[in-house]
Amino acid sequence: MFLCGANDLITIFVAPECFSLCSYLLSRHTKKDVRSNEATTKYLLMGRASSFILVHGFSWLYGSSGEEIELQEIVNSLINTQMYNSLEISIALIFITVGIGSSFPQPFLINGLLTYTKDYSSFN
Template structure:
């Protein structure tokens, strides 16, 4: 019974994300059993899952902050603001892309899958409370963004951009992981954010040169991924 209550508690903390995961499965099943020319259902499923996730976020706005999955995920009003913005942008992106998709004559399912998966990665990134979850969610968001840039496979420029983004993303991910590994080691083997801070204080490593190496590596890795100044100079055109 205790395990069941724990499952409900953990599930409630990621209920909007679960709606998107469920929508992804329905989208895949619909793609298998339906005609590719009937695109209205694909748009309907994607938009419905996004709108439902937004509705759930709005309904639980006043709820108390919670930390679930053994401290690996946290939910509060602050990170739900960013989840709402991500969902809203994705909801607006789909209808605005209808005409473009029709012009490219590409499969609609792939585009919607990339949009929903990138949205899912962004939402998990908002609530991530440990290094592993942060990295996996960020990679989920990044890879889907790279694949979206190469959605028009018949366009040589699109394929070139995807390859450049994948190479740059792989390099930036390795730099980011290098910085995270420094944080993990200096904190005494902790991966949760608050425990990392406590570990750095306990081991008195917060003023060590290793901290600067970690911060610089993390900044460079995220800077390349987000194309922040001055790393935007290496962003593929």
């Protein structure tokens, strides 16, 4: 919900980070389980890599748009300078798409969370 209402680059960066923080804490809940620790470590490393890719895409977009952070101002400046078909914008959008797409839970995180839910949801 926070990501859907974003109108600047900072909010688009903070929204997946807030979601990821909750996932880090939930996956690390069972400290004694090796699978949970492994899933948390992998998710933390993948999360940092996806954040780096996202910020790198934002830096391409920020530099190409004339140093604007609000989305409407970025669009206006790209239209005014006719840079919307440039290679820099294409690279920026690829980095941003990959960064946002890879910041959400991965299968190994879900595998680590299964140990947590299995322990607390027995129906015997």
